[in-house]
Amino acid sequence: MNDTDRRKPSISRPLHFRPARPDDGAALWRLVGATGALELNSAYFYLLFAADFGDTCLVAEHDGRMVGAVVGYHPPRQTDTAFVWQIGVLPEHRGQGLGLKLLQEWSALPANRGCRWVTATVADDNTASQALFRRFARDCGTDCAVSPLFTADMFPCPHPAEPLYRIGPLDGSAP
Ligand SMILES: CC(C)(COP(=O)(O)OP(=O)(O)OC[C@H]1O[C@@H](n2cnc3c(N)ncnc32)[C@H](O)[C@@H]1OP(=O)(O)O)[C@@H](O)C(=O)NCCC(=O)NCCS
Numbered sequence: 001m002n003d004t005d006r007r008k009p010s011i012s013r014p015l016h017f018r019p020a021r022p023d024d025g026a027a028l029w030r031l032v033g034a035t036g037a038l039e040l041n042s043a044y045f046y047l048l049f050a051a052d053f054g055d056t057c058l059v060a061e062h063d064g065r066m067v068g069a070v071v072g073y074h075p076p077r078q079t080d081t082a083f084v085w086q087i088g089v090l091p092e093h094r095g096q097g098l099g100l101k102l103l104q105e106w107s108a109l110p111a112n113r114g115c116r117w118v119t120a121t122v123a124d125d126n127t128a129s130q131a132l133f134r135r136f137a138r139d140c141g142t143d144c145a146v147s148p149l150f151t152a153d154m155f156p157c158p159h160p161a162e163p164l165y166r167i168g169p170l171d172g173s174a175p
Contacts, residue, residue: 015067015098017105020057025050027066028059035088037126046071055111056082060089060102067093070106074115082112084120087129099128103136107170116169121149121162130165137167 020028025047032038032046050057053073060068068089075083084106089098107118118136122129137144149164 014062015101016061017058017102018061019109019111020050020054020059020069020071022051022054024054024057024059024066028057028069028071031066031069031090032071032086032088034090036091038086038088049073056109058102058106058109060098060105062093068098068102070102072106072112074111075119078117078119080115081117081119082107082115084118087120087132094128099132100135100139103132104139118167118170120165122165123160123162125160133165133167140167140170142168142170 026043028050029040029043029046033040049071053071056072056074058070058072059066069087070084071086072082072084075081084103087099087102089102103118106112107115120129120133122133134144145166146163147166148161150162152159152161
C-alpha cells in the first residue's frame with residue numbers, strides 16, 4: 001500500500017463497534033498481543049479493565065472477531081478528559097481508516113461524549129500513532145498539542161519518551 005492509498009479511508013467490510021463488556025478481558029489481551037507493537041500488560045490487567053472501565057473502552061468486531069480496540073479511561077482528576085491508554089488494529093486491517101474510525105466511535109461513546117479533551121501518550125518512534133492522533137484532531141477541527149510527560153529517563157528500563165498528545169477543545173459532537 002502506498003501513501004496515497006493510505007490517505008483514503010475505505011472500510012468496505014462490515015464492522016461492528018461497541019463498548020467493551022466485562023467478559024472482553026481475554027480478547028483484549030489477545031488483540032494487544034497480536035498488534036505486535038503495543039506493550040502487552042498482564043492478562044489480569046485487561047480482565048480488570050474490561051470489568052471496571054468497559055464503558056470507556058471500545059471494540060471493533062469483524063465476523064464476531066475483535067479486530068481493533070481502544071482501551072481508555074477518565075483520569076480521576078481531569079473529569080473533562082478521556083485518555084486513550086492503548087489503541088490497536090490487527091495488522092491485516094490497518095491502513096483502511098479503522099484506527100481513525102475507532103477514535104471517532106470511542107469519543108462518541110455515551111461515557112466520553114461530554115469530554116472536551118482527548119489525551120494519549122505516543123512514543124517518539126511511533127509515527128503511525130502520531131499521524132493517527134493528528135488526523136483525528138484535524139477531523140475534529142481542533143488542535144493537537146504535544147508536551148513532555150514521561151521522559152525516557154523516568155522509565156526503569158530502556159524506553160522511548162512518551163510525550164502527551166492533548167486534543168481539543170472538542171465541542172462534544174462526534175465528527
Ligand atoms: C496506530 C494504528 C492504530 C493506526 O491504525 P490504522 O487503521 O492503520 O490507521 P488509519 O488507517 O485510520 O490511518 C489514520 C492516519 O494514520 C496514518 N498512518 C497509519 N499508519 C501509518 C504508518 N504506518 N505510517 C505513517 N502514517 C500512518 C494514516 O495515513 C492516517 O493519516 P492521514 O489521514 O493524515 O494520512 C495501527 O497502526 C496500530 O494498531 N499500530 C500498532 C499499535 C500502536 O502503535 N498503537 C498506538 C499506540 S497506543
